[in-house]
Amino acid sequence: MYSRLKDGVLEIACPDCAAVTHGLEEVCPACQCEHFRKVSPGDGATMSSGSDRYPYTVTCVNKSGKTIQLQADDFHLISDTPYSDSQEYSYTRNTDAAVVTARWSNKRQCYQRNGHQRVSIGHRNAYWDPCF
Numbered sequence: 666m667y668s669r670l671k672d673g674v675l676e677i678a679c680p681d682c683a684a685v686t687h688g689l690e691e692v693c694p695a696c697q698c699e700h701f702r703k704v705s706p707g708d709g710a711t712m713s714s715g716s717d718r719y720p721y722t723v724t725c726v727n728k729s730g731k732t733i734q735l736q737a738d739d740f741h742l743i744s745d746t747p748y749s750d751s752q753e754y755s756y757t758r759n760t761d762a763a764v765v766t767a768r769w770s771n772k773r774q775c776y777q778r779n780g781h782q783r784v785s786i787g788h789r790n791a792y793w794d795p796c797f
């Protein structure tokens with residue numbers, strides 16, 4: 666399944682008709698195929714705060730799928746220098762980390778925490794901007 670992160674939002678293209686959705690739908694809104702699945706516990710996630718990004722794991726999803734809980738993952742820089750665009754990290758689950766809540770925004774078509782931190786589902790990503 667084709668997906669990409671665009672402006673902090675995970676876009677998923679339908680394998681049948683190429684319509685783009687954002688990870689909440691189970692059925693393609695354009696062709697009604699059933700190739701999507703909702704966010705599930707255990708999924709990786711990325712929280713974007715300004716230019717920084719932090720890896721999380723989804724721990725809980727409510728019935729509508731619009732409210733999720735996430736737990737911060739530990740991450741460790743494995744590339745040589747943090748002062749580059751090619752930072753590489755390894756991620757490990759931390760079941761003792763604080764759990765945070767994010768809610769789906771119809772307006773922005775993504776999960777949000779505190780109204781401004783964007784949460785994208787499906788992969789973990791970390792980035793620390795050395796300029797700030």
Ligand SMILES: [Zn+2]
Nearest residue numbers: 679682693696
């Ligand atoms: Zn489709």
